Amino acid sequence: MKHTLSRVTRAVALSAVVMMVAVGCATDSEGASGGELGEYDLSGLEIAVGSKDFTEQLVLGEIMVAAFEATGADVDNKVNLGGTVVAREALLNGDIDVYMEYNGTGWTVHLGQEEPSFDPDELTEGVRGLDLEQNDIRWVSRSPFNNTYGFASSPELTESNGGVFTMQEMADYMAANTDTVLCLESEFPDRPDGLILFEEATGYTVPESQVTILDLGLIYGETADGNCDFGEVFTTDGRILALDLGLVDDPGVMILYNVSMTVRDDLYQENPGVFDEIADLILSPLDNELMSELNKRVAVDGEDPEDVAVDYLVSQGLIDG
Incomplete structure (x- = not known):
């Protein structure tokens, strides 16, 4: 049943049955979608x-x-x-x-x-x-x-951790390993919806010595190659899957972007x-x-x-x- 009036009204004449069948088939193939959206008529x-x-x-x-x-x-x-x-x-x-x-x-x-x-x-x-x-x-x-800011770990580091990090585990790892490399784009350390939210949630203030600034587009590949232990990402970016990065689990720290x-x-x-x-x-x-x-x-x-x-x-x- 259509949600509004039918899009096509056909007048069938006995003398044109064959023609109308052909026209009807062409109309259905070009205009009707089928599926659930086919139940709506916004013509x-x-x-x-x-x-x-x-x-x-x-x-x-x-x-x-x-x-x-x-x-x-x-x-x-x-x-x-x-x-x-x-x-x-x-x-x-x-x-x-x-x-x-x-x-x-x-x-x-x-x-x-x-x-x-x-x-x-x-x-x-x-x-x-x-x-x-x-x-x-x-x-x-x-x-x-929710395509928000987040962090991803390199495949090697994710494996050594036995799976994806939580944010607190990431902070604890960085505190225990002073040579950790965290790759961020230039604005993230100073954004009100950026690194400060991670630091406030975990209690760990990231020192400048652990931060490497890169173009955001480069961070995914550099993290995959192990040049960054952790990298800033957008959480629905397809490169996370493609490069087998470990998306750090966010318990609700970063601002929402649904x-x-x-x-x-x-x-x-x-x-x-x-x-x-x-x-x-x-x-x-x-x-x-x-x-x-x-x-x-x-x-x-x-x-x-x-x-x-x-x-x-x-x-x-x-x-x-």
Whole structure:
């Protein structure tokens, strides 16, 4: 049963049965998606979908494009706009209607708030209420995955530890081994959501002698090669899996960065229940492991984000293959 009116109404005339069968087959193959998203009809809706310019955002953007196309919406693909400021301004200005944003970014950057909650639901609800009130932006649904700052250990060090480190074990190891090399990008030691949170949680102040500053893109490979014992990472980066790094277990130290679909409220009001349900369908399966795997397929294996997005929707039964 469709959630709105049927997209196609066919008039069948006895004299044109054969022709109508052919046309019907062509229409089904081109326009109908099957899967759960095929139960929604957004035909006539025009929606511009954007994203930021890094791997995870490209995948999430293309997931939205394919999902909305599956409902019959007229989609303007503006994936890969630029950085956070560019994507947010495009949303506020009406150049795009929707993109995926992180709750920690929403709270601290877009809304200028301090002391974010470490409960993902509470943080998202706080952002949701303020952004709607101040900017007419809706935060719809929330991903299980949390792409926050973290640390990874080299494969050799992880093995010698008997498995992944906890943050406290990492701190204890560094305290006991003064020649430990911790690789960080240049801003991390001074960021309020950076190294200070690790130091406050573990009680260990990292001396400058243990810190090596590198470009973030180099840290993954240098850690894999053992030149860094520990390295700063983003926790859903596909290179963690690809390089067999040991992601240090975070008990809730670093600020949260779950994503929601951020939508202009004027567009949301046209189909409020539908936007909620579609966002839930595409975000609810995305835990850290799955999002990391999708990122790896693009960043490491070289697959096209559009192909990875479609494969994801097919694998979840949201569209037909």
